């Protein structure tokens with residue numbers, strides 16, 4: 001068997017870490033190979049290229065040049081995504097008694113998006129490069145430091161030459177507007193000549209005949225700044241390009257200033273040109289429903305799956321036996337017209353979300369029923385929900401649940417991180433929000449957000465639709481029934497004080513009193529915890545995590561670098577591949593096909609008889625298939641009865657090979673892949 005040397009993935013992304021560790025291990029050969037590879041092709045490029053070559057992910061509409069921010073999943077990618085979807089669905093609803101599913105439409109009544117706030121506020125600040133017109137998300141522009149050249153405007157060279165000739169002296173371009181300067185001179189020299197400030201300047205020669213008439217764009221008084229990147233000459237070319245884009249042919253910029261900026265986001269990181277001021281850009285795609293296509297027919301492609309869950313909340317309550325606390329989950333497409341789609345599928349314009357809205361009682365109701373609300377502290381037991389849990393314990397519980405889900409598909413603590421939003425970053429209605437981050441090759445970025453959103457969403461739909469979204473909870477009614485009038489009055493006062501203290505979105509005293517009154521009678525709008533994950537981001541995370549390079553030396557001493565996709569068997573696109581040792585031996589082929597036919601009824605299986613066994617292993621390694629089964633002459637009993645009806649089972653990650661009875665194969669494999 002050939003020697004296979006695995007290159008740990010952290011070494012692929014950090015040449016410095018690679019250097020110290022590998023030198024310590026005295027493996028200079030691998031080190032040299034690794035360093036030259038990482039220098040040659042960045043990891044993400046290799047992953048993107050593998051995705052295309054092996055059919056994980058293709059650029060959408062590639063034969064027409066592609067369309068930015070849209071991606072298609074090929075045969076292996078479609079299987080991978082389906083497995084991720086299935087593991088999520090199983091963990092979030094099938095394995096639980098307190099969560100049910102929903103499958104809603106992508107286009108919904110536009111009033112939903114008005115009520116949710118998306119029509120008015122679902123926007124990103126965008127900036128445009130003043131030279132190339134390229135658009136950026138303002139908050140994605142890297143802060144830059146350096147020297148800035150600034151100009152007040154530019155004048156056409158031909159016109160400037162005429163002005164020179166007219167005033168009979170060089171016009172000092174550092175002083176300001178050359179035309180204004182010339183007008184001043186003209187006023188002095190010609191009685192009744194053009195006055196300063198006139199819109200169009202006609203300069204008359206000494207003899208009274210016309211020598212120059214201004215044309216459009218002779219002077220452009222638009223200030224422009226540029227962060228000098230590299231040579232000053234190339235900076236000047238950029239300035240010329242800016243004024244040319246304003247209709248000039250040979251612009252001479254005037255009134256140059258030089259300054260310095262620190263950590264500025266005002267310049268295009270690619271060419272240094274000034275960016276426009278940020279403008280909000282609504283991210284929702286819209287369309288028209290029906291043939292008339294008036295503004296009244298305007299509808300939106302949903303930018304998140306969550307709102308359908310809120311809009312159908314009452315129907316779910318009325319059609320199931322679920323009682324708060326319970327959840328509704330959904331997987332489906334979402335669309336956002338992202339200003340700058342980037343990092344492969346990470347920020348796409350069409351993507352899939354996997355969202356849960358978990359509805360809970362308000363803390364005031366818990367307090368009435370249980371006497372107090374459980375407080376979270378480090379190490380608190382989150383293994384099983386308790387009746388005295390308020391929003392904080394539920395929120396922590398879902399963070400723990402989602403973390404356990406990720407561990408179950410191979411994304412352990414070493415590749416995840418958490419970002420707890422500070423009070424200042426939170427939406428006014430949110431109580432807490434944590435982003436679960438994954439260490440992508442391009443940085444540690446959000447995979448999922450888990451927010452405690454209070455009763456904001458259902459209340460917004462209740463107000464906008466006029467349809468009550470409250471539930472009736474007899475237990476809560478009974479509990480408050482035992483309270484004294486003084487206790488109830490104290491709660492009303494406490495709530496009023498809390499609401500008054502809110503900077504934004506607080507209820508009036510009247511509204512608070514009405515809210516308390518409903519609560520005392522057992523009615524409330526449930527609060528919600530929302531774990532919201534991106535399926536495409538998860539697919540990208542597992543693809544980047546699985547990607548591993550191994551160096552193989554064949555019998556002739558030739559080395560080659562092979563790719564192994566080390567997916568967790570639960571999510572691998574294919575679980576097992578079956579090979580006959582030789583394709584021209586009918587008995588081997590017949591046996592292998594028989595095994596394949598049996599296995600494929602239970603798990604995603606592949607059959608391959610092309611090329612050497614080594615080549616077939618390599619093909620399956622690239623696809624991430626965790627197990628390969630080879631039927632050989634021993635299987636047919638040629639070496640005696642002990643090995644008859646056994647096959648070689650090869651494990652992708654260890655390279656280990658073992659003989660297994662055909663009759664035991666399925667029982668061996670199923671627990672490993674499900």
Ligand code: GAP
Nearest residue numbers: 304306346347348351447448449532533534537
């Ligand atoms: N309902 C809450 C919500 O939509 P979000 O943080 O905007 O929250 C949730 O989105 C998740 O959806 C993100 O954590 C991410 O995984 C995924 N997501 C959001 N925008 C995306 C995009 N443009 N491309 C791919 N995935 C995206």
